[in-house]
Amino acid sequence: MKMNKLLVVLLLLASVTLTAQIDKSKYYSYGESLFSEVLELPYSNPDSARIVVLAKAANESLRFQKVKDGPNFGKYFGVLEVEILFQNSDGIVKNRSKISDTIYFKEYEQTLSKSIFVEGTKEIIIPRGKFDIEIKFDIKDNSYLNTKKHKIDFSKKPELYTPLLFNSQRSDVYTELQPFGLNQIISFDAQGAKMLIPAEDLEEANYTYTFTKKKDISEIALKWDANNEVNGICNVIRNVDFGFGSAYSDVKFDLKRNKSYNVLDIDLPGIKVIPGVYSLEISKNNEKVTNFEIKIEWVSQPISLNKLPYAVEILKYIATEQEIEKINNSDNVSEAFLEYWKEKDPTPLTPFNEALQQYFVRVDYAFFNYKTISEDDGAKTDRGKIYILKSSPNEIKEEFKDDRTLVIWTYSKQKKEYVFELIGAGDYRLVEIKEI
Structure with missing residues (x-):
């Protein structure tokens, strides 16, 4: 009887399920x-x-x-x-x-x-x-x-107040708008932006705007189109007021009707949301009234994109040697790098590339979470590689047998298991891929 109990304990120790996994990179x-x-x-x-x-x-x-x-x-x-x-x-x-x-x-x-x-x-x-x-x-x-x-x-008191910037794809909805709240920055990953410019009095006139890119943001390695300009007519909305409030930890904005103030409404389509420093110039009957400086910035840009040579190198898991060599030998590495990602872009009509973001967010996560004593860059380890390609496994198990320590990542939908063996001080090598 004691022998049977001991056998059960040993079997439990030999195969330990560590945790059911979620895609941590999204956080x-x-x-x-x-x-x-x-x-x-x-x-x-x-x-x-x-x-x-x-x-x-x-x-x-x-x-x-x-x-x-x-x-x-x-x-x-x-x-x-x-x-x-x-x-x-x-x-x-x-x-x-x-x-x-x-x-x-x-x-x-x-x-x-x-x-x-x-x-x-x-x-x-x-x-x-x-x-x-x-x-x-x-x-x-x-x-x-x-x-x-x-x-x-x-x-x-200004004639036109500082623009209110909102993440918005629709031009006719003014309830529960989501402000960017980034200190006059429009987030690059927005599918579009709405700019509301409050005013106390607006004459009966033709109000127009010119939104012009003045320069790139010097701190970022990737550079999008050098020139970008949007011109249009401001939609004038009269007899309104402006209400900010919190709901479930989010700040929401409502444009209240039948009030005392006015607003100029400008919609910026997602196709024109490209990183850079911009001038927003407002004109009345073709005469300049004022201008504002606004940035479009990739606020949540993965840090693995900060150094372009590294970003190109870590493409090795999905790109061929010839493709990487072509990017590195280009006269404009940033342009060639972005061109490589165009064919993988799920929303090719906008400059923001969700596939590029997903890949390098995973690179960031792998870099910090799978480093070992012998490899400071976790993205270059075997576990880092599989994580970048496959995301988080559905389940992780640890097994001990024949003096070997194994960690098994299970991907249920793909019906595969990736087996890593502990070799040395914290270094896990991929030793087997199983069909399940």
Whole structure:
């Protein structure tokens, strides 16, 4: 009887299921974790400014705890806490406000996400003037990095206010618009953008816009089309007001009707959303009224794309040697690299390539999670390679037999198992691919 029990224990130890897997790469992004934006909206009192502050923080920067009782038992909750300080030129705090919002998630992995954000908003009425604005996030690592600073002049009431930027594909929907909240940045992965420019009074006139790319963003290795310009007529919407509010950790915007203000409505099609620094010029009856600087930026760009030679090298899992050599020998490596990815693009009518993003997000994940003592770059290990090509397995098992340590990745839909053997200090080599 004792021998049978011992045999059962040994069999259990010999094959251990570690975990059912999800595609963890979808939670990975190595860009900024904290964002803030300060906007002015029309207000009836000429001596005061109506300010809206938008704040957003990636889950991985927040503190989460598991709920131990109540209707949300078993979930994880985190709190976005933001302090907002308005200081005048003498350093005197003229206004102190707070944003606080609680969010719940079912999965622990979601609390570590670098690409899921908790957002909040606060409307503030303040006497006109010049202000240094500090937006302080209460996060895990309370260093100087948790403070965003803005220096803004609200001394004079503008004819046209700073554009409100929204992620939008439809031109006629004005309820529950999703603001980018990236400090006058349109995200490159947007399928389109809506720009609303508030105004108190708009004359009966023909309002037009010119959206022109002035320069590339110098910090990024990839360069898209050098020239990009969009011209069009602004849609004038009268008798409205502007409402920001939080709903389920997202900031939503509504354009309220039968109110006192006006707005210029501009739609930017996704096909024209290309990274760069742009000038948005507004004209009235062909005479320039004002212009704004707006960036289009790949905010969540995988870090493995920061160095183009590395990005080309790591194509070795899907590209032939001849294809890689052709890219490297091109007069414009960035252009040749993007051209290679065009045929794999699921949305070829827009410049943003979802297939390219997916591949290099997985490269990022593999780089950090599958490195070994002998290989600092986890994307170049056997496990890293399979992860990049196949994503997360449905199941991971660990087996011990004949003095060997094996890790088995199971992909149910593909009916395959990838067997890795531990060789040396943490180095797993692919030794077998099984059909199941």
